[in-house]
Amino acid sequence: MPPKKASVSGKAGGDEKKIVRKTIEFKKELLMKYESGVRVSDLAKEFSMANSTISKILKNKDDQRRGISSPPIFNCDETGLVWKKMPRRTYITQEEKSMPGYIPTKDRFTLLLCGNASGDCKIKPLLIYHSENPRAFKANNIMKSKLPVMWRSNTKAWLTRQYFTEWVHEVFAPAVKRNLEEKKLLLCYLLVMDNAPALHPGLEDDLTDEFDFIKIKFLPPNTTPLLQPMNQQIITNLRNCITNSVSTILRGN
Incomplete structure (x- = not known):
């Protein structure tokens, strides 16, 4: 008869403790349960760990929260939207189009969008239009400072x-600073953006000492369609939403 194999369990009856890896997911789950009211002794029983081990993790919960929070990475990108344009196929004849005074209706603006990697911090957009004070603003007494966008204009x-x-100093940096302080994270974050010639050289040098913790990284040239996060349906969805809203308003619904 062959010899019996030695038991590999640490205790008879298989009561050995489970080996729990202290991963980020585990610490996140532990903190969530503790903050929801679960006692340390109950957490120790659930995860088969000593009370002292659970207490040690919870004692440094602020440091743990810094490690499990979403990385402070933000991305911004601009898009142009032609919101008032005559359709290509109209009842206007070719002769009318070729006349010297014919100018088709075309009105556009540029919108700069920005948000963080986890999507829980959306920054007020920057909108650039050709008019500083449109007639609709004057007629309805609209204050640009109350708009959900930062309004700027050039021809x-x-x-x-x-x-x-201006947008970084007045909108972006203060909003991100508040967000990081609310989450008790270190004041250090990264802004990723495309390789725009007008913005690329020495952009960090334009920032004041108050916001010197902002680090800016530019994507390689000609990689925006592949690497730009804002181009992964975010801008497209917003453009569709704006188009549908304008169409609804024009229909009077």
Whole structure:
């Protein structure tokens, strides 16, 4: 008769403790349960760990929260939207189109969008239009400071380095700083953006000392369709939403 194999269990009856890896997912689950009211002794029984081990993890919960939170990485990108344009196929004859005074209706603006990697911090957009005070604003007594966007203007409705720097100082940096302080995270974050010639060289030098913890990284040239996070359906969905809203307003619904 062959000899019996030695038992590999640490205790008879298979009462050995489970080996729990202290991964980020485990610590996140532990903190969530503790903050919801679960006692340390109950957590120790659930995870088959000593009370002292659970207490040690919870004692450094602020440091743990910094490790399990979403990385402070933000991404921004601009898009142009022609919101008022005549359709290509109209009842206007070719002769009318070729007349010297014919100018088709075309109105556009540029919108700069920004958000963080986890999607829980959306920054107020920057909107550039060709008019500083449109007639609709004057007629309805609209205050630009109350708008959900930062309003700027130039003749071509283009994003410039000056407007981008103003947006960073007045909107982006203060909003991100508040977000990081609420989460008790370190004041250090990364802004990823495309390789725009007007913004690329020495952009960090334009930032004041108050916001010197902002680090800016540019994507390689000609990689926006593949690597730009804002181009992964975010801008497209927003453009569709704006188009549908304008169409609804024009129909009077």
